Amino acid sequence: MTKPAVAALAGLALLTAACGGTTGAAEQQGGPVTAGTFTYAIPADPGVLDPAQGVLSVTNNVLSVAYDTLVAVGADGKIVPALAEKWDVKPDSVTFTLRKGVTCSDDSPVTPTNVADNVNHIADPASKSPIYGVMVPAGMKAEADDAAGTVTLSMPGPFSFILESARSIFIVCGKGAKDRASIARATSGSGPYQLTEAVPGDHYTFKARRDYAWGPAGATAKELPETLVMKVVPNEQTAANMLIAGTINGANFIGADRSRIESAPGVNKQLVSAGNGQFFYHQGDDRPTKDPEVRKALTQALNVKELAGIASGGTGQPATGLVMDPRPCQGDTVSGHVPAFDAAAAAAALDAAGWKPGADGVRTKDGKRLSLRYMYATTRGPGYQAAAEYMADAWKKLGVEVKLNGVIDTKLSESLNSTQDWDVVWLPIGVTLPSQLVGFLSGPAAPEGANFAHLANKRYEQLVAEASKLPSAEGCPKWLESESALFETADLVPVVDTTVLVAGKGATFRVSAGSLVPTSIRLTQGG
Structure with a gap:
């Protein structure tokens, strides 16, 4: 395992957010609002947005709305299809068959080679990826078969969680896969949202991809809010004020302000492990x-x-x-x-x-x-x-x-x-x-x-x-x-x-393993 992985552990630990659950369901009047804006508070700036360098939980939270993984985790904790529609697991390898018709945010197709290149890039010592040995197991290699539509992840020997590991690897595609420097403050993924504006230290704005139809367990972008804003709000008291006032739609609370949020009217609440x-x-x-x-x-x-x-x-x-x-x-x-x-x-x-x-x-x-x-x-x-x-x-x-x-x-x-x-x-x-x-x-x-x-x-x-x-x-x-x-x-x-108290107002959503599940976002009031 590489030295940067030590920093990865500290980073994953230091800004871990909520880990599972859904904000209390609010009654939807006439279905979800798709033309509005969903604003979600994050506790710090995510920094460089290249998934191969994503160490902090807050970074992965932001990346999760723009990038897909081969498989995902359902609300019941079980592995569900995402980019891969099926898989064949062996003791030392897993072969994924990719969904057809998946496109990157620049409209280029997502291929098995795209997936393999991501894994091999992270494993390449020259990339100095801090997530190698953590998100991508040490020794993992990837091989693509574009004609068959499959990609195989393999290990030097038997490995228990070879399938489960794939849920943590964001797949970069399109232009960003060829020029990693271009995604330091941009995104190039197949996820339901694409980054349109990055103002470090303040906010990150995303637009929904309405053609997105290959989400976890078949989720689509049809009912998602048109705009998603990740708002940097380092102070929980400020986040609480904003949520109560309705200027943001979601935030997580671990400090003293959670008691104020728990008693706030009109706020959906869920207490989850963190x-x-x-x-x-x-x-x-x-x-x-x-x-x-x-x-x-x-x-x-x-x-x-x-x-x-x-x-x-x-x-x-x-x-x-x-x-x-x-x-x-x-x-x-x-x-x-x-x-x-x-x-x-x-x-x-x-x-x-x-x-x-x-x-x-x-x-x-x-x-x-x-x-x-x-x-x-x-x-x-x-x-x-x-x-x-x-x-x-x-x-x-x-x-x-x-x-x-x-x-x-x-x-x-x-x-x-x-x-x-x-x-x-x-x-x-x-x-x-x-x-x-x-x-x-x-x-x-x-x-x-x-x-x-x-x-x-x-x-x-x-x-x-x-x-x-x-x-x-x-x-x-x-x-x-x-x-x-x-x-x-x-x-x-x-x-x-x-x-952590996961709270929402005017919206419902789910978080999993510290990150917002973008396909779960529903605006219940105009944002």
Whole structure:
């Protein structure tokens, strides 16, 4: 896995939005409004719009309205046709038969070669794509047969989620496929909308493609609003004001303003999962947390239930795993597998590990103080700051020196990639397949690889190796067990499944895996 993939994990995590669900259905009077404008708030500028470089969740949210994927995920979490009308899955490959009559936004046909070129471009080291090894599995290759109308994605060996991986690969077609620089602030896809205006930091305007008739499960653009505006609104309070006033039609809320939206009249609301919150221990050779007994003791010193409430502002749910909904493997990998809260046992464990309290109360061993540098992103709201302070206080009572280090997104990515200047990091994860985590949780350590925490859990690695050779459904028990293996040795500690309030006014829509589902948008009032 490439080094940029570490930044990809941080990016996918830091701006993860809603993950599934539909805004509460509003009564439609006379059917949907197709001549109006649907305005949707996004929390930050998406940056470069080339899908091969799309790291942040907000970027993929914007891309999702202009680009198609081979397959998609239905409202029930099952894989449904999109660009591909059918597929044939083998242990190490999947062959897709493309729909006929699909066109790009410049009216050129979408061919199997277009699809194959996208996958191979991302896999090409020269492209330096940060999504290689995450959205496109490491080792994947694509081969087209234009005469047969098929494209085959293959892996060097059996791979559980070879079909499911295709739902995350946006297909660039037409002129943009030949000139990637041309789509830095433009789109060239077969999706239901085409970008017509980009004003970085303010808004992105799209127009509906009325000839679009090849959406997921046969969705069309016939009932879509003529215009879609992605409005950059970094402040949730501002977004709440705009939604209540009716100047925007949709937004997601994770902070204090969600309570105001919940009681606002005329607003459709849906509470959905928004990824997870957990922290990692650095296991480099020079770190005290390389010792599993130290990691377990530190975990035992925390009341994770209280910590979850603090981190989420009381709006989260008990953590159940590492993969976002709709997850392919259903099950709770957390309960009974995280060291239980027991402050006395934590202190005894550190004593037994040779860490004795010093004159100032800080534990030492072989002349070295038990000191931890705790890093977290300041962009995730006040809950994470409060969670960091709560953890620091609990560990100080245990005799640990804690240095809090709140940083901006880019600094967090830099520390994960190269400087490695941390001992504990709070890092939400926003992936939809367990296979997307393997390179981050095993293999070469940073900075040579993507294993930023220097994890070396042999049981996890063995279970993943076994699961990877099985079809997704058959391999799920081992995939789930592999996550539990990480928690049992406190390699990382799952704390909370966060939630987000998806709200709409004058419109209904659906979100899936952090992105707006464009074919689900319906204006119920003139926009």
